[in-house]
Amino acid sequence: MTSSVIRVDDLSASYQKNKVLNDVSFEVKEGTITAIVGPNGAGKSTLIKTMLGLHPKLTGNVRFWGSPFKTAKKKIGYVPQRGSVDWDFPTDALDVVTMGLYGKIGWFRLPSKKDKEKAMNALKKMGMEAYAHRQISQLSGGQQQRVFLARALAQDAELYFMDEPLAGVDASTEKAIMTILKELKSNGKTVLVVHHDLQTVPEYFDHVLFLNKTVYAHGQTEEVFTTDNIARTYGGDMQWVGKGDQYVIQSSSH
Numbered sequence: 001m002t003s004s005v006i007r008v009d010d011l012s013a014s015y016q017k018n019k020v021l022n023d024v025s026f027e028v029k030e031g032t033i034t035a036i037v038g039p040n041g042a043g044k045s046t047l048i049k050t051m052l053g054l055h056p057k058l059t060g061n062v063r064f065w066g067s068p069f070k071t072a073k074k075k076i077g078y079v080p081q082r083g084s085v086d087w088d089f090p091t092d093a094l095d096v097v098t099m100g101l102y103g104k105i106g107w108f109r110l111p112s113k114k115d116k117e118k119a120m121n122a123l124k125k126m127g128m129e130a131y132a133h134r135q136i137s138q139l140s141g142g143q144q145q146r147v148f149l150a151r152a153l154a155q156d157a158e159l160y161f162m163d164e165p166l167a168g169v170d171a172s173t174e175k176a177i178m179t180i181l182k183e184l185k186s187n188g189k190t191v192l193v194v195h196h197d198l199q200t201v202p203e204y205f206d207h208v209l210f211l212n213k214t215v216y217a218h219g220q221t222e223e224v225f226t227t228d229n230i231a232r233t234y235g236g237d238m239q240w241v242g243k244g245d246q247y248v249i250q251s252s253s254h
């Protein structure tokens, strides 16, 4: 039996008085790749941040391998939303990846040659070797995203959270990122991804969590990725309609 990597019970969170997560509960099994989907403002990023202790919770409990985040954090990698990062920070791509290792190498020790090698290998894996010494502000959006993925890979985590890694990237970057995610899964890692493109959910993810302040549905993609769950989560604004042998998501108001 595969064991639970994440267990969330009755999690709630707010910004000032505005409650944006309400009684969120779910479990995630090892070796799965889950899409977190829901409309804009549904609380997807807040859910990840609250689980990782980056935003305070109001109520509830989050456990990783049965332990609190503090105990588990070395086994967890996080790729934040690209827009939430200060890309003007004067540093190059290799440093961004190497800094991701600090959780492991400690703040008071300079990165060793081996750490730099590890970071360089992760950049290579993402096809970014040639950009290792380029300032991050001088990379394109898709290249920045690849650097972020490399940073998470170098951390060699067991569990990964990624906030919209495919947003605004071209087809080849999307393919490169998905290849890495599939590889992580086949190595038994667990991955949670905030994802906006409903059309690619069945192809890319084996589990789906429908979120809109609370969990509307969660489970294996083939069981829960239904018109009904999409409509309920998106407030009836989306329809999942068959077009020949293809499925298309349409806004029902159009």
Ligand SMILES: Nc1ncnc2c1ncn2[C@@H]1O[C@H](COP(=O)(O)OP(=O)(O)OP(=O)(O)O)[C@@H](O)[C@H]1O
Binding pocket: 015, 020, 038, 039, 040, 041, 042, 043, 044, 045, 046, 047
């Ligand atoms: N720093 C903040 N201060 C106040 N309100 C916030 C803040 N960050 C998010 N919110 C609000 O909390 C709610 C949830 O936001 P969140 O970013 O978690 O949603 P999301 O599902 O990730 O959205 P999107 O798909 O648009 O990225 C939204 O109503 C948003 O306006």
